[in-house]
Amino acid sequence: MSDNPPGPHSASHTQHGHGDEIPSLNQKGEFVAIGSTSYVERLPDGVVIKTAWPGGDRARQRRREIATEAEIYDCLSEYPCLVRKKAWDPDEHALTLEDMPNGTLEDYLASHADVPLEQRNKWATEAVGCLQLLHGSGVVHCDVGPHNFLLDDRLRLKIIDFSGSSVEGSRTEISPGTRYAAPVPGGRSLQWTAPTTKTDLFSLGSTIYFIMTGKAPFAEFQSEDVQKMYSNHEFPDLAGIPHADLTRSCWSQEFESVDGLIPFLDV
Template identity: 55%
Template sequence: MPGTPQPDPVDPAPPVNKVETATIKQKGELVAVGATSFVELLPDGDILKRPFPSNIHGNDRRREITTEAYVYDRLGPHRYLLQKKKWDPETCSLTLEYMPNGTLADYLAAHPDVSLERRKQWAVEAAGCVQLLHLALIYHCDIGPQNFLLDDRLGLKIIDFSGSSTDGSPTGIEPGFRYHDELSRGPSFKLDIFSLGSTMYFIMAGKHPFAELEDDEVIARFRARDFPDLTDVPLASVIQKCWSREVESVDDVINLLTV
């Protein structure tokens, strides 16, 4: 499989134009639509991820998919990653293996009775996914339950590296999962760890932090260090340390989870 060249540095992307539209020539069943791309299930059982064919932000969308392909090449095969099947640089089309159990977010919504043992294992695996990235100097920048898939044994795999930062590169993607306003100024391991804490909260509590509030109010609460009540939430102390920035690395998080 040919390697993917490292994408050019990213200028801050302009806000997505909500009237941005284009005709999508489908090759399979449409299974997901994101901010920058769409995902299809192909007849052969693989997943095809392509950028929106837009004339407005087309270059940005293609750069983001190229970043994702590059991250897969840089990390290589790993149990926390999908298998990269094919990369077409001409169309910026990325073919990946399919995970029929879907996202962690959707699975927990459909199976609220998941055991505490399984939830704790997911917390460890989520931290392991982030550790894999950070050891390679990659910051995900959008960690959340929507960006973890479940394999046939319900093991976690981290996905969606379109907005990731490599070697400190800027990214035009804004984090989409309940982040601390002070951490939103650029890619960093602190942003990933904070979002990991929110992901672990979702795993344990079955809901987003301050799920009943609007995003602006959530940011205001976090800015004031007013965090959700963790009474009776498993792994509360680890989650709190992630939110309060009391850990120096994801290695510390894993140590806390596995003592």
């Protein structure tokens, strides 16, 4: 399950796999995020570089994951809802990306509680558009959340972190954080369930809830309690919250496709 690392290119998890040791690194710049798949640095020239962790039991898998991310950027980086890929080094397994000056959506809202509703509505629309692009291209993100959206200098959303994404139905070991993860029938781990567009849409609902309220769903409860409530189809009260119908449709997994959400944005 994904945790949220402390930096603008979260793209990785802050915990390391069981039995893995943190290897010594050939540090190139300022550390931005450190996780189980990769570590992210900001270079002096203003770009960020994401490098797969070397060594350890999952080294080969990590290299595959970051190579998949590079391929997704190759296919989609011309679109405005993704950051621009600057370079890919297949020998170093390092992906260089443009930096975003306003950091993650999660961090921005944590420090800007007075964001006007007009801007929040724009973010909701842009988040839907990001998933519409990914799903239309055969990509299921698998870790949608406010930690995986960056903000550019005009506060436009950019979705990031495709190292754990599923492409054309491929398996992945990445799953969203508890408050963004759809309940799985039979108590199985989402990590071992084939990802679908509907699981991304559930995460989108929780993300839009965060955008509108500034907090994660059921932030006041422990994770295990949230899992139980989700399994019982219990969700936060949406009375008076903008885009309540859209959020409710995501949580109920009413639609197979993000296209079903578009009419809610016109209300």
